[in-house]
Amino acid sequence: MERARKLGSRAILRRLVSEQKQQPLYKSSRYVSSLSASVAVQRGSNVVNSHSFNSRSLVQFVGSRSISVDALKPSDSFPRRHNSAAPENQSKMAEFVGFDSLDSLIDATVPKSIRIDKMELPVFSEGLTEAQMLEHMQDLASKNKVFKSYIGMGYYNTFVPPVILRNIMENPGWYTQYTPYQAEISQGRLESLLNYQTMITDLTGLPMSNASLLDEGTAAAEAMAMCNNILKGKKKTFVIASNCHPQTIDVCVTRADGFGLKVVIS
Incomplete structure (x- = not known):
């Protein structure tokens, strides 16, 4: 059984090397490798699943379809995951307004006098994946030297009880991604300000209260x-x-x- 697995692995490697420059005839799944043995193979009316998918079947399966090393490249690149118009959609939109491409549209609308030459960034010329970008940013951050500031200027270190920290400052129910200037009742900030005003009027006995300011x-x-x-x-x-x-x-x-x-x- 071990020998059969080795033979199957060698066959896969030979196939990959011989067809390295060949483009794949399909676009593989983002999370499932094109070499995954979980694909069912039909034989007449029977279906062979991953449990009965032996090495010999794997070799036959590999030999019957196109394989490219592109399937082994990192798939966490930013452009393919960006929720935006696809290149073909951009071309159609440019054609709709009378241009053959997005670049020609920009050339016609942006004056040359305010343009700059293409930035030469050799490290980023081919783009970085998410993992590579995180590694790069962590490497830059590791060069920082963090010192303790003793200036204060009104912003002093304070101790916040964990119960307040957990239930107020770290509770997503009290804040949203929206600015506090939008008056949706769903915002926790408005509710917290109402609670604050209620507490102030109870303590002071006054009919009104402020509503907090930025600083x-x-x-x-x-x-x-x-x-x-x-x-x-x-x-x-x-x-x-x-x-x-x-x-x-x-x-x-x-x-x-x-x-x-x-x-x-x-």
């Missing part, structure tokens, strides 16, 4: 704008403590320019 600088600038609105623009000077974080002061200065306010840092 400290934005909150400070909004507070400055609120003061300006309350005074109806009668006073144009806004004082900021000098020990505030510089990024907070910068945001206030930028926002004050639009209101015609004078920011005094003291």
